[in-house]
Amino acid sequence: MFHRSARITASALIAAITLLPATAASAQAQSSGSGTDGWVRLAHLSPNTPPVDVYLYPFGNSTAQLVLKHVAYGTASPYESLAPGLYLVAMRAAGASASTTPVISTEVNVVADRAYTVAGLGPASALTLDVLNDELDAPSGRAGVRVIEASLEAPTVTITAGTDDIATDLRFPSVTGYQTVDPGSWTVRVATQTTSASSRVTLAEDSTHTFAVLDGTDGAPRLLDLGDAVGLTAVPKGGVQTGFGGTAIKTGSGDGGLATEAEWGALLVLGAGGALFAAARLRRG
Amino acid sequence: MGRHARPHILGRAGKVSLTALGVAGIGVMVTSGLGLKADLGSTAAPADKTQVSTSLPTGGPTVPTTAPSPAIVPAGANGTTATTALYPIAVSIPAAHIQATLQMLSLNSSGALNPPTDLTQAGWYTGSSVPGQPGPAVLAGHVDSTTGPAVFYRLEYLRAGDTITVTLSDQSTVQFVVTAVASYPKDDFPTTSVYGPVPDPELRVITCGGSFANGHYLNNIVVYAKLADSQA
Numbered sequence: 001m002f003h004r005s006a007r008i009t010a011s012a013l014i015a016a017i018t019l020l021p022a023t024a025a026s027a028q029a030q031s032s033g034s035g036t037d038g039w040v041r042l043a044h045l046s047p048n049t050p051p052v053d054v055y056l057y058p059f060g061n062s063t064a065q066l067v068l069k070h071v072a073y074g075t076a077s078p079y080e081s082l083a084p085g086l087y088l089v090a091m092r093a094a095g096a097s098a099s100t101t102p103v104i105s106t107e108v109n110v111v112a113d114r115a116y117t118v119a120g121l122g123p124a125s126a127l128t129l130d131v132l133n134d135e136l137d138a139p140s141g142r143a144g145v146r147v148i149e150a151s152l153e154a155p156t157v158t159i160t161a162g163t164d165d166i167a168t169d170l171r172f173p174s175v176t177g178y179q180t181v182d183p184g185s186w187t188v189r190v191a192t193q194t195t196s197a198s199s200r201v202t203l204a205e206d207s208t209h210t211f212a213v214l215d216g217t218d219g220a221p222r223l224l225d226l227g228d229a230v231g232l233t234a235v236p237k238g239g240v241q242t243g244f245g246g247t248a249i250k251t252g253s254g255d256g257g258l259a260t261e262a263e264w265g266a267l268l269v270l271g272a273g274g275a276l277f278a279a280a281r282l283r284r285g
Numbered sequence: 286m287g288r289h290a291r292p293h294i295l296g297r298a299g300k301v302s303l304t305a306l307g308v309a310g311i312g313v314m315v316t317s318g319l320g321l322k323a324d325l326g327s328t329a330a331p332a333d334k335t336q337v338s339t340s341l342p343t344g345g346p347t348v349p350t351t352a353p354s355p356a357i358v359p360a361g362a363n364g365t366t367a368t369t370a371l372y373p374i375a376v377s378i379p380a381a382h383i384q385a386t387l388q389m390l391s392l393n394s395s396g397a398l399n400p401p402t403d404l405t406q407a408g409w410y411t412g413s414s415v416p417g418q419p420g421p422a423v424l425a426g427h428v429d430s431t432t433g434p435a436v437f438y439r440l441e442y443l444r445a446g447d448t449i450t451v452t453l454s455d456q457s458t459v460q461f462v463v464t465a466v467a468s469y470p471k472d473d474f475p476t477t478s479v480y481g482p483v484p485d486p487e488l489r490v491i492t493c494g495g496s497f498a499n500g501h502y503l504n505n506i507v508v509y510a511k512l513a514d515s516q517a
Contacts, residue, residue: 036445036464037511039484079419079484081511115484136482206482207420230420231482233412236398239471239505240425243493247429247438248502 038084038110039134042068043076043119043226044091046127047152047215051094052103052120059086059107070094074150074214076117076226082110089118091129104129115229117210122173123152135178135208136229142180143203144228148212149174154192154221157213161186161201166211178208190221199223206231373409373416373451376424376490380447381439383407390425401426404435407490416451417459417486417512421479424451425491428502437492441466441506449488449510461488461510468494468504479507486512 042054051073056066065087068077071094086109090102106129108116115134122128138144147159149172159166164181166188183205189198190213197220203209208228216222377384388401390408401408407426414420427435449461469475479489488510495504 035478036509041484081485134484136484137477138482208482227419227484229482229484230414230418232410232414232421232423232480234392234396235476235480236392236410236412236423237396238476239469239474240398240400240491241493241501242400242425242437242491242505243428243435243497243502244431245429245497245500245502246432247434248497 035112036083037081038112039079039081039115040087040089040108040110041077041079041115041117041226042071042089043117043212044071044073045076045148045150045212045214046120046122046124047073047150049073049120049124049127052091053094053096055090055092055098055102056080057088057090059088064098067098074212074222074224076119076212076224079115084110084112086110089129091120103127106131117226119148121148121150121175130175132175132210134210134228137231138178138206138208139180141183141205143183143205144178144208145181145203146178146210147176148210151213151215151221153215153219154190154195154213156192157221158191159188159211159213159223160191161188161203170213183207188223188225190223192221195220197221197223199225201225204230205233206235370454371415372411372454373422373424374454375452376407377450377452378440378443378447378490380444381437381442383437383439385426385436387424390423398423398425401436404430407436413480413489414486416453416461416488419484419486421481421483421487421489422451423480423489423491428492428494428506437490437506440490440492440508441468441494443508448513449490449508451488459486460513462513463508463510465509467507467509469507470495470503471501471505472503474505 040056042056044052044054051070054068054071054077055064057064065082066080071077086107088105088107090105092098092100092102104120104127106118108118108131110116113136115136117132117134119130119132120127121130132148135144135146145161145166147167147170149157149167149170151157151172155172157170158168159170161181162184164186166179166181167176170176181203183203185200185202187198188201188211189196197216201209201211201223207230210226210228212224212226214222214224372389373387375384375386385405385407388403388406388408390399390401390410392412393399398410399408404427407424409416410423410425413423416422426437426440428437428440429435443463443466445463445465447463449463451459451461453459469479479491488508490508490510492506493502493504494506495502497503
């Protein structure tokens with residue numbers, strides 16, 4: 001169907017027609033990700049608040065883009081990728097009609113390549129719907145961890161991962177900032193003044209996590225490990241050598257693809273001009 | 286932005302007619318390209334999915350073809366348990382007429398990503414996420430050989446919205462949708478953009494592009510994709 005030479009010619013023709021400035025077509029580096037979407041996840045971390053239905057609306061739009069039914073305490077959705085812009089997150093009692101006034105709502109401004117956790121926090125009597133900025137990157141070779149204290153039964157906790165202190169005497173309700181820890185598989189211990197609970201958590205290099213401390217079933221707190229972002233175990237250096245040139249146009253130019261396009265464009269214009277000139281001559285003849 | 290991210294003035298159909306016009310206008314310049322069409326059928330469309338590698342002209346380092354050890358399969362995030370045995374075995378990109386089996390790719394001694402040793406196979410970097418698990422899953426494949434097209438010859442024709450299907454070792458499939466296609470100079474490769482941590486299951490598909498000089502293409506084409514909505 002296509003072959004490389006003709007395809008580049010077509011691109012060049014488009015460029016010539018639209019007089020697209022060269023700078024507009026140059027490669028653009030971004031901070032992280034493809035620069036197209038941001039991410040939001042929704043969480044219910046209010047211990048004595050009954051299950052809720054969570055709605056996400058593009059701001060000013062009465063039709064929900066996402067509805068999560070019957071979200072109970074201690075659950076979080078996967079990340080939803082969203083076009084950048086303003087959104088409204090609303091919580092209604094589970095089963096309530098979408099037309100009823102929400103129990104609580106908040107705005108979230110989604111920026112490309114950024115992630116957010118929108119979480120119901122605190123006791124039911126003082127429920128808040130908070131927008132947390134999630135870190136996607138940990139310092140090289142490390143993992144990032146933050147803690148949400150969301151246990152009413154264990155209002156003060158101390159958390160350790162291996163020998164690292166993650167949070168000391170953290171009070172309900174609160175959210176810590178991220179701190180870095182060594183990657184690996186750790187025993188994470190959540191201790192109150194009277195009891196403690198341990199769980200095994202794997203923290204991959206270059207990953208970030210949110211630990212939520214929850215009410216447990218037997219009086220001991222429970223740890224929920226929400227993975228935030230996952231990177232590569234080792235980031236390759238530079239690009240990849242994935243071509244041998246068998247379909248390349250041998251211009252001898254080292255100026256990059258765009259220069260090649262411009263060259264082809266110029267040649268195409270010359271060629272087309274020549275063809276028209278020839279056609280005109282033929283008609284006259 | 287790369288030329289693919291340019292506003293779409295023409296659809297694929299329009300592009301065909303322009304291509305034809307281009308060929309008519311400068312027919313003398315595309316003769317080498319026309320010669321390649323004959324190669325395309327044999328190299329870009331592997332008929333036998335289980336075929337064994339044909340060696341590269343340069344004979345790259347040996348790449349293990351067994352399953353990765355559990356240690357290098359990333360742990361699942363979001364509270365899920367990692368399925369240690371699972372790894373990708375094939376990729377299908379209908380919009381680019383790509384259907385290929387996957388090798389395991391690793392880093393070389395200087396830390397660069399080894400390309401596949403087979404021109405008709407693509408590869409999965411074992412240090413990246415298993416496709417469908419949170420984080421970036423990285424696939425790479427050759428655009429051409431010394432004489433004609435290779436497995437990812439048509440990769441750069443992809444547009445946002447095109448679908449990519451990855452088959453895993455348990456024969457389950459994971460569908461992705463292209464969000465962006467970019468062309469980056471290799472000497473200014475945006476490592477964070479391409480390889481940086483992400484919170485959701487994403488895919489990066491990489492090949493070569495741009496000008497060819499001193500035995501190498503100067504650019505990498507990178508296709509960004511996210512999990513298709515039906516599976517998110």
